[in-house]
């Protein structure tokens with residue numbers, strides 16, 4: 001009998017409190033699991049803690065109490081450098097703003113995470129960037145700069161960059177928040193097809209129930225706690 005795989009990401013009674021003069025509780029007692037191959041949406045009213053939860057799941061922030069585990073391994077004991085390395089190898093991020101580097105071409109932007117990881121040769125990095133960009137319809141824009149693209153194209157480059165190091169999960173915070181309906185659907189379809197192809201899992205924050213419906217499962221937050229999705 002083979003042992004079952006641990007969840008891709010798990011939180012155990014995670015609470016994050018900002019230690020301000022009047023402490024602010026961002027999320028409270030969150031226990032959840034995300035399995036490999038899942039597309040999970042995170043919804044909730046403005047200020048309910050969606051982004052805060054995503055930052056904790058993405059190891060960009062540390063809980064005040066509780067534990068975040070990746071592939072069954074507790075991340076609390078890891079140094080900031082080790083967390084950074086784990087993020088680089090296993091996680092890809094897409095935010096509402098694309099955060100592309102203005103002075104780099106589209107191709108170079110996608111190569112940056114591969115360069116940081118330091119596994120592939122320059123030729124391999126170039127080929128992988130071109131292949132990723134080609135797969136999302138940007139083969140004709142490799143040498144352009146972000147300023148020469150439309151908002152939808154920029155966000156597709158951001159998705160390609162998030163995929164650069166073959167992450168196990170993409171964490172997306174309102175990835176279509178700045179896009180019109182058509183481009184929003186294109187980016188949604190790309191995320192959905194990545195999951196369907198078995199390439200990666202997706203955890204996506206959105207305030208839009210219609211977009212959340214693209215996911216396999218929803219986590220709904222109110223006042224920093226998980227509640228049943230309305």
Ligand SMILES: Nc1ncnc2c1ncn2[C@@H]1O[C@H](COP(=O)(O)OP(=O)(O)OP(=O)(O)O)[C@@H](O)[C@H]1O
Nearest residue numbers: 018024026044045046047048049050051052053207
């Ligand atoms: N640096 C901060 N100082 C004070 N309060 C903060 C800070 N960061 C977040 N908060 C508060 O924590 C709560 C959770 O914020 P968070 O951004 O996670 O919510 P959200 O659900 O993603 O909101 P939105 O949908 O508006 O982006 C909010 O009430 C917010 O005002």
